[in-house]
Amino acid sequence: MTAPASPVAESQARPVGPLQLLALGVNGIVGVGIFFAPAQVAAQAPGASAILAFALTGLALVPVAFAFAVLGRRFDSDGGPVVFARAAFGERASFLVGWVAYVSAFLSTSAVVAGLTHALAPSLGLAGPLGQRALASLLVTVLAGVVASGIRVSARAWTSLTVLKLLPLAALLIAFLALPGPRPLVAVASAMDTAWLRAGLTVMFAYQGFEIVPVIAGQVRSSSRSVPLATVGSLLAAVLLYVGLVWACVVALPALASSPAPLAESAGVWGGPGLAWWVGAGTSISALGICLGMMVTTPRYLSALASGERTLFGMEAMSPAGVPVRALAVTWGLVLLFVNLGDLSELFALSSIAVLMQYGVTAAALATLSWRRERGLRPLHAVLAVPTLALGLTLVAFGATSREAATTALTVVAGLVLLRLARPRVTAGTSPATGT
Structure with missing residues (x-):
């Protein structure tokens, strides 16, 4: 009988702690979008309706989380939706889920890096x-270098950037x-x-981003406790943060819908030019935090889809520091290629459907x-899948x-x-020709 690993051994083998995992989830959700989303939402839901939209949508995503x-x-390995789909539906479904998620992730990473450097x-x-x-x-190469140095270093970096x-x-x-003084009342717009x-x-x-938490489960201490707490906790923290920020914007900016930088402008109203x-x-x-988080998680989609019944050019190989080195090298090369292609505004075209696909596959896997x-x-656990599938189908039908x-x-x-190009995995005592 094998003795359980000691806390020290687990800490060395799995360097990501619960607070660092929570920071990864918060970092994944709180990206660049929230700095501009209040104005976009106010154009569709004026006044306090914008606050309600953030609160109600956040609550609607809680069953998904x-x-x-x-x-x-229940899955103590990297991959998140990829390993969920493999357990429920087999190799082909998990491979396609992982591939779509990977393509979306490296394209989105390229677009975010290009946008940041343009600014x-x-x-x-x-x-x-x-x-x-x-x-x-240069930025892509530096980020890849940080990630290649090990998951421990990456965890410290993304946690620091999340705090900042x-x-x-x-x-x-x-x-x-x-x-000082009472908060002015803002009316909820009529339904029309x-x-x-x-x-x-x-x-x-x-609110997207909490779904990346299980992707690094294989690197997390006490993952059966840490992954659920970080997944749900990051979403709930974002809901509280977003509702407060949008409330501040709605009260400070009567013409919120036309504001090019609503958070910065409302900061100027409440705290002056320095805060703005x-x-x-x-x-x-x-x-920058989003770019680092993506460089950490994106290669793990590729390594996860290569770790099933078929191997894909050794992409599942993991370094002693907990890094899928070949998958990271491929991701670095692809992002480097795309950031040098010019206008990357179209690279987000896959991101929304890719995330909704992960929601839907996760819900279907849970039900199955x-x-x-x-x-x-x-x-009884299948009950959680119903609102997740309903939400995903609605968003795909009306939003895609x-x-x-x-x-x-x-x-x-x-x-x-x-x-088709991936080769069947050969295990000890198995012939690739005969499968025996």
Whole structure:
């Protein structure tokens, strides 16, 4: 009988602690979008309706987070939705889920890196496209170097960036709440003046990110406890933060819908120019945190889809420091290629459907495994899948564009081709020719 690993041994083998995992989830949710989303939502849900849209949409996503949490505590390996799909539906489904998630992730990473360097290059004296691409290439390489140095170093880096991005947002909330005098009342818009579904779609995409928590489960101490707490906790923390920030914007800016930088402008109202500058600078810090988080998690989709019944050019190989080195090298090369292609505004075309696919597959896997009573699940757990599937189908039906659908179809076809190229895994005593 094998003795259980000691806490010290587990800490060395699995360096990511619960607070660092929570920071990863918060970092994944609180990206660049929240700095601009209040104005976009206010255009569809004026006045206090914008606050309600953020609150209600956040609460609607809680069952989704619970679905990820329930499965996340039962799968002690990297991959998240990829390993969920493999257990419930087999190799082909998990491979396609992992491939779509991977393609979406590295394209989104390229777009965020390009956007960040486009904003920073002029202040660094790097004018023109050539300077911006050089800065983007340098940033991608530095981030890949940080990730390659080990999951322990990456965890410290993303935790530090998460704290740095939250500080100005917390300062804005404190300034808003601490200002003497009663908060002015803002009316809820009438139903005819509120496009609730479109507002909810915009808000939902601002809440994306908690689904990445189970992707690194194999590197987390006490993952059966840490993964559920970080998944649900990061979403609930974001709901409280977002509702407060949007409330501050709605009260401070009567013309919120037309504001180009609503958080920075409301910070100027509540805390003066200094706070406005700090919140504005937080946009770049937040983007940097998102870039690092994506560079950590994106290669793990690739390594997870290569760790099943078929091997894919050794992409599942893991370094002693807990890094899928070949998958990271491929991801670095692809992101480096795309940030040097020019306009990357179209690279987000796959992101919304990819995330909704992960929601749907996770819900379906939870329902399937619950009815089978596998992994300690019971049929009652399948109840969590119902609101998740309903939400995903609604958002795909009303929110997905034809361009997103076409991009997804092409990605799936490419995934099927790649699956054909993947070789069956050879285990000890097994012949690749005969399977015996």
